[in-house]
Amino acid sequence: MASDRQQRPEGASEDWTIAQGWEDYSAADHAMWDRLFARQAKMLPGRAAPEFLAGLDILRLSKPGIPNFDELNERLMKATGWQVVAVPGLVPDDVFFDHLANRRFVSGNFIRTPEQLDYLQEPDIFHDVFGHVPLLANPVFADYMESYGKGGQRSLAYGGLDNLARLYWYTVEFGLIDTADGLRIYGAGIVSSYGESRFALDDPSPHRIGFDLERLMQTEYRIDDYQQSYFVIDSFEQLLDRTLRTDFAPLYAKLAGAAAHSTDSLLPEDRIFTRGTQDYARSRAVAA
Template identity: 70%
Template sequence: MATETIIRPEGAAQDWTIPQDWNTYTRDEHAMWDTLFERQAQMLQGRVVQEFLDGLDVLRMTRPGIPDFAELSERLMERTGWQVVAVPGLVPDRVFFEHLANRRFVAGRFIRKPEQLDYLQEPDIFHDVFGHVPLLANPVFADYMQAYGEGGLRADGMGAIDNLARLYWYTVEFGLIRQGDALKLYGAGIVSSYGESVFALDDPSPNRLGFDLKRLMRTRYRIDDYQQSYFVIDSFEDLLRQTVETDFAPLYREVAQEPDLDVATILPEDRIYTTGTQAYAAAKESS
């Protein structure tokens, strides 16, 4: 999602969609997808939620090459009523929310270059499709994404998009989940990143804190490096329940009266899974 004003590119439809033009992908571009896919699929075994792996399987995303959005959407529609639509890049907030509210996930069509294997600023098709789409085959998470889109349309009229964006960041992009005695990955920004797939679970540097909606909406986040705090949900069902049962209007008013929290802050009332050393962030700042 975008957090600043951007102009619709020439050739994009009113809803900012463009053709994927799957037939124009080159052999090298398909090979880049396969390299990224094989590396991440191996890394994620035992680390990511089973629902994600199930999504890769039922959507047939384990086949070689960049997925065709038309075929992917057909399989998604059968499972949860979702589609994947191509866009030229980041889209305005309201456009993003409208697509989600109507069970359409927007994805960039370009794929990174070899020199961007481990990092790029703007999300590409691997982040958008590999990272996000498998969980859209899970009915509960699919409902959460639609509920988030509907909530975004309401937040747009309340001046609360920045707070709601933090919910997306700390769940959809960089969320952890507790399953039994273990923490597992589910956020797309983690599962599509080789380095952060290790960092988020194993490194002693970040905080790992229990999910709390109001607290999360007060917490800043990092867009340029690994996170200094991760929030842990109890289940997708609980995440959906809190999203649909919460009256966000008074919550936004409460949050507006309280100061933002720094990314590394731990509050006395937090449920703490890990108190991070913050060594990684400190080393980056001093370098």
Template identity: 65%
Template sequence: MSADGFSGGPPPGARLDWTIDQGWESYTQAEHDVWITLYERQTALLPGRACDEFLRGLDALDLHRSGIPDFHRINEELQRLTGWSVVAVPGLVPDDVFFDHLANRRFPAGQFIRKADQLDYLKEPDIFHDVFGHVPMLTDPVFADYMQAYGQGGQRALSLGRLANLARLYWYTVEFGLIETEAGLRIYGAGIVSSRTESLFALDSASPNRLGFDLERVMRTPYRIDDFQQVYFVIPSIQSLQAVTLRDFAPLYDRLAGAADLGIAEIISADRVITTGSQAYAKAGGLLASAGD
């Protein structure tokens, strides 16, 4: 939910930290119905695809009920489990604001929901992407600590001018990460679990590369923001993901300053290749309208 290029302070109606009231009582039945449609479609698809940590979090937070969840209600359980809370924001927020929220165990979420004719693609993250996609993983203590550490690392990356590299870590883990389990590859990234089409593409398509996670390699790899991913990075466990944040990134940033980016679909000799993709989807030009979140 972060974006650079902001100038000035928060928009009218927002507090100094860019938070706003969710306004749950103002949602229409049509908006609740969109949530229910999306929720039922994804929960029917995700067993056997999403990781256990996500599915347990989904159960713990009871995100279905009668429609769009009330942040006050889900925050009670989230606070009890990991000390996190969800705060409503008017849309994308400045990077420093985003990192401050994460560093203090607050997840900024949009409070609007897509229209009924936008179920499969939306440019800006909405409440379904932010809450259904991100928040269940925040019930897992290890992942919750990783997210806080990422926020703290983001504050430092801003001061060192290395935000572009750190943003790639977020993209290829929090948004579009896969995890290797005894039962096979599973999804934990919010951009995948909240999208029907990418939930299918990420695990089933022969097009993308699937590579073992390596921090420096990830930070050298650009990403697609407007279509299916050309590469997914696979972690061996949530614990291993948390471990990468316990190191000092300064020496890594120094090396990256003199290293060129890798091609988004490139495979190098040091990669642990899980799947060599055909890149057929990207070579055909993609189909943005069906790309999912």
């Protein structure tokens, strides 16, 4: 939800928040949420991390219709001290980080149209709330997100924003986790996407690589299609511990002089879960 946009929209507060306007949603808006929810809820058991599925239950997101943030926040605050706040779209980086550092997750308050069922460029309330918020009910992941926000505030002074954005992308948005029952998805960009929920686990095309903080922060990513590589954490505790114990300042300095790894790269030191064929990416390139 961060961007380089700097002009605060009319009607937004100093922190860029707005009223959710729950009473303004139409019957069609609520029906779209229900349609998206039913489709994902049916396919995610056995695919999504147990912590994500538990969050759906804790927050009672299966209740019909678009969640009312006032009701949702009562349950979320009780679980981990987080809350969801509505914003009018992408917000500046410093605003985004400040909200995360103070346990506030920013969410768009609009929902996609039927024509945007499977893809839209700017995240809507389904992506933000269904995709992100269930894991905020998990204490360890909730701490990671707060830590990320505080780290983001520090990154602005070190010129490390691009590298830190890759950490968010490959964990919060498109992360996989290794469990006793096999790989599972937890990134919001995957769990909220019908197509990528299947692709990320089942398709032979992408690489699936063990989590390594420096390697990940040096790797480019796709914003226009399914990922060519996914990074796999061993646990949410590993993710939190690795980021809390790292002094990012020298890491930013090191990465500033290093070339980025391509989205389909494999390195000799990588811990490889799946060596992908990259057939999907090649077929898309030919089609273009």
